[in-house]
Amino acid sequence: MYKLIACDLDETLLNDQKKISPKNVQTIKKAVAQGAFFVPNTGRSFLTVQDNLRELGLYQQENSYVISFNGGAIVENQGNQILTTNLLPFGVVKRLFELGVKNNYCIHVYSLDKLYIWNINSEEINYISGRVADWEELEEDNIDALATTKLVKIIFNIASKTERAAIEEEVLRNIDYSLNITFSSDRYIEFNSTKADKGQALIKLGEMLNIKANEIIAIGDSGNDLAMIKSAGLGAAVANANELIKENADFITANDNNNSAVAEVIEKFIL
Numbered sequence: 001m002y003k004l005i006a007c008d009l010d011e012t013l014l015n016d017q018k019k020i021s022p023k024n025v026q027t028i029k030k031a032v033a034q035g036a037f038f039v040p041n042t043g044r045s046f047l048t049v050q051d052n053l054r055e056l057g058l059y060q061q062e063n064s065y066v067i068s069f070n071g072g073a074i075v076e077n078q079g080n081q082i083l084t085t086n087l088l089p090f091g092v093v094k095r096l097f098e099l100g101v102k103n104n105y106c107i108h109v110y111s112l113d114k115l116y117i118w119n120i121n122s123e124e125i126n127y128i129s130g131r132v133a134d135w136e137e138l139e140e141d142n143i144d145a146l147a148t149t150k151l152v153k154i155i156f157n158i159a160s161k162t163e164r165a166a167i168e169e170e171v172l173r174n175i176d177y178s179l180n181i182t183f184s185s186d187r188y189i190e191f192n193s194t195k196a197d198k199g200q201a202l203i204k205l206g207e208m209l210n211i212k213a214n215e216i217i218a219i220g221d222s223g224n225d226l227a228m229i230k231s232a233g234l235g236a237a238v239a240n241a242n243e244l245i246k247e248n249a250d251f252i253t254a255n256d257n258n259n260s261a262v263a264e265v266i267e268k269f270i271l
Contacts, residue, residue, distance in 0.1 A: 012219055071201030212233075235248060
């Protein structure tokens with residue numbers, strides 16, 4: 001019996017209009033009413049998912065959780081209590097930031113409670129609007145002002161898949177620090193601590209709740225979902241997932257994110 005459902009948000013639970021379908025909402029609520037945990041497992045900050053939690057009846061609920069920043073933090077919804085963190089050293093973030101500046105990328109730098117963005121453009125604003133409620137624009141091409149801030153993740157917006165792969169290789173060659181490097185939404189390369197991925201955080205939360213890996217379902221679509229897809233007892237890929245996720249999934253939905261794919265998984269394996 002599956003006791004916990006971990007679910008990516010963008011391009012998985014959310015449709016292309018950045019909304020949760022009524023069917024997904026209804027089905028998730030049924031699963032929770034039967035005693036299952038529903039845990040958003042996202043690359044974004046937990047602060048950006050509060051409206052989604054309201055829709056799902058999980059807002060400010062005790063014994064209800066979000067995994068954020070690709071596993072950089074586990075948060076209990078009641079009081080937004082941060083239970084675990086996996087931070088990046090400032091020096092590493094600074095070197096990555098400088099690489100992004102050199103290439104003129106749009107760069108997102110995440111602290112535990114704030115998103116800082118350098119070189120944002122109208123296309124990026126259009127993509128993140130409705131997903132991210134607030135951010136602070138960085139005017140300077142350095143982040144020295146954040147030297148004492150707890151930083152958890154940095155990402156670059158790179159449209160080209162080939163260029164994302166090239167930047168990954170450059171970082172691996174030139175930055176002497178072990179990083180978890182992932183890709184998401186067919187637009188980002190993301191950098192976390194190696195202690196932070198969606199799979200490790202999911203298993204950690206399971207241990208905290210006395211839930212075994214084989215009692216967990218993970219649902220996702222992108223490269224940063226791979227670790228949880230492989231770690232869970234059942235890894236489910238939505239129909240619009242990339243080929244890497246589909247190749248590693250135990251189940252692929254007939255429906256995509258625009259047609260309540262998450263509800264399909266829950267109806268089949270929980271309800």
